[in-house]
Amino acid sequence: MAKVNLSQAAKLTGKNRTTIWRHIHSGKLSIERDRDGLPFVDTSELIRVYGELEPVATGSTKKKPHQATYSYEDLIAIVELLRKEQAEMKAEIENLTNRLTYIPELNSKELSPVTQSKKPEDDPDWPKDIKTMADVLLRREITLKIDSTK
Numbered sequence: 559m560a561k562v563n564l565s566q567a568a569k570l571t572g573k574n575r576t577t578i579w580r581h582i583h584s585g586k587l588s589i590e591r592d593r594d595g596l597p598f599v600d601t602s603e604l605i606r607v608y609g610e611l612e613p614v615a616t617g618s619t620k621k622k623p624h625q626a627t628y629s630y631e632d633l634i635a636i637v638e639l640l641r642k643e644q645a646e647m648k649a650e651i652e653n654l655t656n657r658l659t660y661i662p663e664l665n666s667k668e669l670s671p672v673t674q675s676k677k678p679e680d681d682p683d684w685p686k687d688i689k690t691m692a693d694v695l696l697r698r699e700i701t702l703k704i705d706s707t708k
Contacts, residue, residue, distance in 0.1 A: 570611040
């Protein structure tokens with residue numbers, strides 16, 4: 559008869575591998591070992607202990623139906639729908655981008671005296687004393703901001 563490893567024996571008998579090991583240790587089921595020391599069981603021994611063996615499922619032989627290919631006209635219609643959807647999305651992205659970057663122009667009346675000032679030193683964020691490199695960078699940023707508004 560054929561010899562199988564313990565996992566295959568568990569599948570053939572419908573038992574758990576732990577149950578197979580328990581029966582081996584109790585002496586109910588005898589095993590042999592291969593040259594590497596791995597255990598295996600003769601199928602006749604499995605039949606003696608557990609009775610008829612369950613057939614091993616080899617997977618379904620039932621063929622899956624093939625999905626029909628779309629006709630050329632259907633594919634053209636799908637492409638047109640996708641292009642229309644893409645154009646709508648691009649328009650929406652453009653709209654959202656414009657909304658994010660829109661800066662209303664302020665009248666000179668609405669400008670605060672600090673914003674109307676042309677000197678960087680009048681900016682409220684201007685560091686009075688330079689203690690760190692961050693103060694130098696902040697002064698440079700404020701100066702560039704005021705220069706760009708001129």
